[in-house]
Amino acid sequence: MSPKERATGGLRSQAWWDNDGNPEMTALYLERYLNFGLTQAELQSGRPIIGIAQTGSDLVPCDRHHLALADRVRDGIRDGGGMPLEFPVHPLQETGKRPTAALDRNLAYLGLVEVLYGYPLDGVVLTTGCDKTTPACLAAAATVNIPAIVLSGGPMLNGYRQGERVAASGSGLVIWQSKRLLATGEIDYPEFLARVAASAPSIGHCNTMGTALSMNSLAEALGMSLPCCAAIPAPYRRRGQMAYDTGRRAVDLVREDLTPRKIMTMRAFENAIVVASAIAASTNVPVHINAIARHVGVPLTIQDWQRVGAGIPVLTNVAPAGEFLGEDFYRAGGVPAVMRSLLAAGRLHGDVVTVSGRTVAENLADAPPADSAVIRPFDEPIAERGGLLVMTGNLFDSAVMKTSVLTPGLRAVSDYRAVVFDGPEDYHARIDDPGLGLDEECILVIRYTGPIGYPGSAEVVNMEVPAALLLRGVTTLPTLGDGRQSGTSDAPSILNATPEAAVGGNLAILRTGDRIRIDLDDARVDVLLPDDEIAARWADHTPPELDNQTPWQEIYRSTVGQLDSGACLELALKYQDLVRTKGIPRDSH
Ligand code: FES
Ligand code: MG
Numbered sequence: 001m002s003p004k005e006r007a008t009g010g011l012r013s014q015a016w017w018d019n020d021g022n023p024e025m026t027a028l029y030l031e032r033y034l035n036f037g038l039t040q041a042e043l044q045s046g047r048p049i050i051g052i053a054q055t056g057s058d059l060v061p062c063d064r065h066h067l068a069l070a071d072r073v074r075d076g077i078r079d080g081g082g083m084p085l086e087f088p089v090h091p092l093q094e095t096g097k098r099p100t101a102a103l104d105r106n107l108a109y110l111g112l113v114e115v116l117y118g119y120p121l122d123g124v125v126l127t128t129g130c131d132k133t134t135p136a137c138l139a140a141a142a143t144v145n146i147p148a149i150v151l152s153g154g155p156m157l158n159g160y161r162q163g164e165r166v167a168a169s170g171s172g173l174v175i176w177q178s179k180r181l182l183a184t185g186e187i188d189y190p191e192f193l194a195r196v197a198a199s200a201p202s203i204g205h206c207n208t209m210g211t212a213l214s215m216n217s218l219a220e221a222l223g224m225s226l227p228c229c230a231a232i233p234a235p236y237r238r239r240g241q242m243a244y245d246t247g248r249r250a251v252d253l254v255r256e257d258l259t260p261r262k263i264m265t266m267r268a269f270e271n272a273i274v275v276a277s278a279i280a281a282s283t284n285v286p287v288h289i290n291a292i293a294r295h296v297g298v299p300l301t302i303q304d305w306q307r308v309g310a311g312i313p314v315l316t317n318v319a320p321a322g323e324f325l326g327e328d329f330y331r332a333g334g335v336p337a338v339m340r341s342l343l344a345a346g347r348l349h350g351d352v353v354t355v356s357g358r359t360v361a362e363n364l365a366d367a368p369p370a371d372s373a374v375i376r377p378f379d380e381p382i383a384e385r386g387g388l389l390v391m392t393g394n395l396f397d398s399a400v401m402k403t404s405v406l407t408p409g410l411r412a413v414s415d416y417r418a419v420v421f422d423g424p425e426d427y428h429a430r431i432d433d434p435g436l437g438l439d440e441e442c443i444l445v446i447r448y449t450g451p452i453g454y455p456g457s458a459e460v461v462n463m464e465v466p467a468a469l470l471l472r473g474v475t476t477l478p479t480l481g482d483g484r485q486s487g488t489s490d491a492p493s494i495l496n497a498t499p500e501a502a503v504g505g506n507l508a509i510l511r512t513g514d515r516i517r518i519d520l521d522d523a524r525v526d527v528l529l530p531d532d533e534i535a536a537r538w539a540d541h542t543p544p545e546l547d548n549q550t551p552w553q554e555i556y557r558s559t560v561g562q563l564d565s566g567a568c569l570e571l572a573l574k575y576q577d578l579v580r581t582k583g584i585p586r587d588s589h
Contacts, residue, residue, distance in 0.1 A: 011254070012146075013049040015584045016120035026586050029120070029396065042083060042474075047249055048254040049490035050247070051124040052086040053112060055133040056153070057092040062130035062205040063153050065234050069243040073125050073151060078248025082123075082254070086509055087115060091130040102484070103456030105132040105288075106560065106569050109295075112140035117578050118392070118585055121146060123254040125246055126224075126366040129153030129204075129234075134219050135288035139568075142260045145577040146350045149355045150225035151246040152216040154234040155326030156204035165325065166199040176462070176486075180475065181244035183467040204234030207320040207326035209299070209508050210486065214281035215288055220335045221275035222292075223263045223354030227363045231334035233327045253355060259579060263298045267349040270308050271339075271360065274347050277312035277386035278338050280321035280404040283495060284484055286388065291566030297576050302398050302498075302564040306390040306523075312347060313381030314404050321404045322382050324374045332374035338369035345378040393525040394534070395506045396497035397515075398564045399480070412521045414526070416443035416478060418514045422544070423448050424460040432466045436512075439469075442477055443516055447507040448544060449483030450500025450555035451560045451567045455546070455553050461485040461495040478518065480525065482507055484563070494518070498536075498564040502546065509537035 016029040030043055052073050056066035074084040089110040116124060126137035128150050141148035153501045159166040166174050180196045187195070205212040216230040226246055232239045269289065269589045276285050286305050293300035313336055316323050324332075333340075342348045343364055350361030376382055389401040419442050421427040430436065444463045451457045460532055461481035465474055479485075479493040482500035501508035506527070515528040527534075548554040557573045575581075 009046060010257075011046060011122050012584060013122050014044075014046065014119035019587075022587065025589065028589060042178060047431065048082040048122040048251050050082045050084055050122055050250045050254070051116065051119070051121040051490075052084055053084050053115075053124055053126050053137055055089045055092065055127050055129060055137070057088065057091055058129060059096060060133075060483065061094040062093060063133060064129040065203040066151075067241060068127065069127070069151070069153070071206075072240045072243035073127075073247035076244040076249075077125075077251055078253030080248035082158055082251035085119075085121065089133070089137065092136060094131045099454060100456040100458050101130075101132050102451075102458070102567070103454075103553065103556060105136045106556060106567075108132070108136035108427050108571075109140050110569070110572070112137060112338060113143050113572075113575075113578075116140060116144040116146055117582075123147040123149075123250050126150045127153065127159075128216055128219065129212060131215065131284065132288075134212075134215035135291055136291070138219060138224060138260070138292045138432055139262075139295040139401065142264060142292055143572070143578060145259050145261050145579050147250070147256075147258055148224070148260050149246055149250050149253060150216070150219040150229065151243055152219065152225060152230050154204050154230075154232045154236070155207035155213055155330075156200055156238050157202040157233055157235060158207065158325050158327045159199040159201040161195050161198035166195060173573065176464070177466060183464070184470045202233075202235050204326075206276070207233075209279055209281065209316065209321065209329075211282040211284040211288075213326050213329075214276065214279065214285050217279055217335050218272045218281065218285060218289060218544045219275060221272045221339065221549045222268050223271075223352060224260070226356055227336050227354075227367070228334050231326055231330035233301065233330055234492070236330075238493050249355065252357065256357065258353070258355065258512050261296055263353060263355060264292065265352060266298050266300070267352050269293050269298055269300050270304075271348050272313050273305055273308040273387075274342055275335070275338060276305075277309040278315045278342055279318070280314045280316065280383070280386050280402070283388070283400055283402050283493075283537065286400060287496065287563050288526050289570045290564070294566055294568055294573055295576075301398070302373050302390055305388050305400070307386035310389075310403070312342075312383065313378065314383040314386040315341060315376045315378065315381055317376060317382050322481055328374045332371035333368055336364055337370035337375045340364045340367045341375075341378045342368065367484055378417065389520070390525050391525050393527055395510070395527055396479075396482070397499065399497040399525065401492070401494050401495045411520045413517065416516050416518065417441055418443055418445050418510055418512060418516050418527070420445045420447065420510050420512045421463075424458065427460070427463055429431070431463070432468070434468070438466060438477070440474055443518075444477050444479045445507065445516075446479070446481035446483060447501035447510070449481055450497070450502060451563060452546070453482065453502035455501050455548075455557050457563060457567060458483045459486045461493045461529075489492060496563040498562040502543065503562070508533060509541055
């Protein structure tokens with residue numbers, strides 16, 4: 001605690017509102033916050049100032065209802081004895097941002113770090129929803145380390161089309177499935193659009209276990225939201241009540257000085273990995289969770305995902321791994337029901353503290369039993385093995401594969417003929433070319449789609465097979481790439497290859513026609529080429545020119561790391577626990 005903080009009862013906001021060494025500055029800091037009706041007495045009352053980091057806007061439909069939920073958050077903060085100040089977070093809409101919202105996760109992170117550190121805030125409610133909002137917010141709160149609590153926005157309701165439940169999500173399962181039907185002529189374009197629209201029947205984020213529901217579930221598993229927060233559907237009344245409880249609790253977090261670094265410990269991250277396996281979480285979560293861990297100073301690695309998460313069964317029967325959607329998941333008991341059964345099976349650390357002020361075990365003591373159709377008992381899972389296979393080989397140091405999408409008939413060792421694309425434009429231009437000679441023995445490879453290559457790392461590794469193959473009954477081919485895949489995808493893909501082709505990964509010298517061996521037992525992917533041939537191809541290699549379209553793209557490319565370690569801004573990692581290591585920022589005038 002800085003001398004100023006000590007002088008003001010420990011609240012950093014009082015260094016603005018009651019800057020006793022400098023009455024002129026106090027006046028300057030106070031006056032403009034009075035102009036919309038706040039009073040001097042309120043601001044100087046010593047009540048904790050709680051920020052509401054608002055991720056919703058017209059540009060971010062997945063989170064837009066947070067604009068209304070914030071009223072209930074404010075009520076909770078006031079009733080808890082604090083004062084709310086709401087402010088915007090840089091928009092992060094997965095389906096709207098070109099070239100990819102992944103590019104902006106670190107921009108939103110940077111912006112939020114500046115706000116949390118540079119304004120009179122004692123704690124913060126992080127409103128989360130769409131994919132990148134959760135990691136951007138949690139990583140920023142971790143860096144600054146003021147007390148923080150997540151309020152998830154919740155999934156959309158179940159969607160129906162002609163009496164059938166439609167697996168929804170903006171960029172989700174319904175799209176991948178309907179695209180196949182459109183390609184084979186089973187449906188026309190108006191029906192394609194009608195299906196996609198039916199999948200999004202209400203406010204809320206994707207309702208499959210895509211990246212949004214996965215990340216919000218893991219925020220809860222980490223202990224950063226109140227129990228049961230993640231899965232309450234956006235329109236349910238309980239969502240508003242959760243907003244109120246979250247606001248109220250935020251004030252106590254400040255009084256208890258219960259900071260992100262006290263909650264997000266290595267053991268909490270191990271719990272999150274176990275839950276990720278049990279819910280068959282999106283393949284994007286290791287990227288985001290590893291990023292949060294690094295910003296909070298926990299040395300989590302991609303190998304930890306296999307060490308901790310392999311062998312944990314998949315318990316949730318939720319799409320894309322299963323049949324149900326977010327609304328069903330909530331009614332079946334949500335994250336607490338999953339965690340209760342993992343704890344009973346001895347797979348969770350029950351003693352770690354959470355934002356509720358209680359431990360995981362204490363939170364779960366009164367969790368109702370699960371509806372077993374949607375959340376299976378530990379010994380009757382929908383798949384014996386969840387989690388990720390972390391693969392290596394002579395094409396990359398690491399890449400991940402979701403074990404829950406491995407089909408039982410898959411051979412342990414298989415050789416494939418590589419068909420290589422330089423990014424999604426090249427893939428779209430050539431995938432239907434009969435000259436590619438595509439058949440079941442092929443693997444589709446896409447490169448220059450990682451954090452630096454794309455830039456931002458695109459969700460393009462889940463490549464669809466051409467109509468000609470679909471008509472022959474081949475619905476998927478294995479795929480490999482240095483980008484990511486949609487968390488809602490159901491394809492068997494090897495993705496997040498690190499290092500990416502643009503920074504010297506061997507995917508760069510791969511050619512169509514090369515043989516690739518996939519060994520699932522040894523978790524290896526190798527191109528069957530001698531080392532001297534690989535070296536000769538590098539000697540011959542001209543890397544593609546990387547064109548920056550905006551200043552941020554240039555800054556991002558100059559400091560971003562690789563997907564295995566979270567695709568963080570590497571220069572940001574030396575900034576840890578700002579409130580304690582840097583104190584209060586200098587006066588502004
Ligand atoms: Fe926003 Fe899926 S597009 S949650
Ligand atoms: Mg996505």
